[in-house]
Amino acid sequence: MKITLQSQFTLYPLSIRKDKKNYIVEEPVSGDFFEMPEICIDAIERIKKGQPLGEIEHELREKYPHEDVDMIEFGEQLLELGLVQEIDGKKMTTKKEIRSVSGFTWLPPSVGRFFFNGIANKVYLILLLVNISLIVWNPGLFPHYQDIFIFDSMMLNIITYMLISLVLIIIHEFGHILAIRSYDLPATLGIGNRLIFVVFETDLTAAWKLEPRQRNILYFAGMSFEQLCVLLALAVQLLFPEANAILLGILGIVVFDIFIKTIYQCCFYMKTDIYYFIENSTGCYNLMENGKQFLSRWLPFLKSDAGDAESFDGEQKIVRLYSVFYIVGILLTLSLILFYFLPQAYYAYSKVFSNLLWSSTPAAFWDAIAFLGQTVILLGLFVYSKRKA
Structure with a gap:
């Protein structure tokens, strides 16, 4: 869907909290968190009131004269982050992955x-x-x-x-x-x-x-x-x-x-x-x-x-x-x-090769063989992980 300055967004419920310098935005359905500066939070609050993007852009440019305000770009970012529920009354088809984390909640x-x-x-x-x-x-x-x-x-x-x-x-x-x-x-x-x-x-x-x-x-x-x-x-x-x-x-x-x-x-x-x-x-x-x-x-x-x-x-x-x-x-x-x-x-390896070449007992010899064998396996896994990466 094409976003214009006349577009109106309906966002998913968001939880917004001030952090050290900016704001942490939580989307409770998916459990995702995002960091945003004050101007973005200001824009989100105006979107929640039902203002069209063009009106929000005009107001933000007056309030933040030194910022480069582009509400169409911001709207696309919100859409990409999965925070938009509707645009001009039309529901977005993006499926929200509900993340329910309950690990170790049995621990009081x-x-x-x-x-x-x-x-x-x-x-x-x-x-x-x-x-x-x-x-x-x-x-x-x-x-x-x-x-x-x-x-x-x-x-x-x-x-x-x-x-x-x-x-x-x-x-x-x-x-x-x-x-x-x-x-x-x-x-x-x-x-x-x-x-x-x-x-x-x-x-x-x-x-x-x-x-x-x-x-x-x-x-x-x-x-x-x-x-x-x-x-x-x-x-x-x-x-x-x-x-x-x-x-x-x-x-x-x-x-x-x-x-x-x-x-x-x-x-x-x-x-x-x-x-x-x-x-x-x-x-x-x-x-x-x-x-x-x-x-x-x-x-x-x-x-x-x-x-x-x-x-x-x-x-x-x-x-x-x-x-x-x-x-x-x-x-x-x-x-x-x-x-x-x-x-x-x-x-x-000096001990291993010594036991391999001049071992005094069979146990020392086979220990050296086993050690070199695990070395070959580890090197193989290392090469495999590099090629896979």
Whole structure:
């Protein structure tokens, strides 16, 4: 249907709330959320009153003389977003996908509030400071690349590390779930992938119903639970240094895994929990896309990832600052590769090839074969994921 300045729209019921700089618009039927500046909200309110687009355009041009007002273009955008129910009395044929999220609603909000409240949130911050202090005062507890090698068998080391990492991922995601349940909102736990690795992901879309300060609690919830795990692991290592070697090795893996994941959280070229905190605190909700677009002047390959992102007025300084941290995140990843992953790979494969060529026992030989076999499988999956992408 052609939209003209005489067209009158009927919109779906919308919930509009002021955010840090702009407004968050929720379409309750589909559960979709959109960020819009004040002029758009003003236009929507006039549309609700039944004014034709041309009349709205004239009034907005007088009220916002420095803005480029085009109500036909705005109407097309509303239509594309699925917010228009009727145009000039004719119903739109677009089918609305009703999204009813009810994940983990069996968890009482009181349970979430036990773990995430004004006092508990401060305790988690104290735990972080205590953990840092314990490692500074006891440098031997600082994660080392050999921490994951607690057995002679490389396959057993890999399996143990993967299982511990999986348990810690579940604990991390359960922190997000309990935090959002503390506000009596639903969450869903899905499974995604990072290259060839399977990961769990908590959908916190419903968090857009909350104030920015409340959303920050949700973003840090997973890391908060991790700090509790680190404190327990460090405490046992300090209090019981003569404990079972395998137990101490497992606790060392816990500290190592969370340390690596915390560094990853600071890699802002990925949408990590800390990235979402920065985005939420600044109110720049397209920070990564705008940052890539800014950096694409010098790194053209980022242009395709940035898409057609546009920043609102006043966001340019924040985008430029984020671009610096984007590069820092890449350098952090390279540091992890240099100081942890490459030494781990060298240590593991030197042991494997030694057992393959000069093994003293059949068990060591077949362990080396199994380790090389899983390496071939992982490389195959990596190539497959790249070709599929």
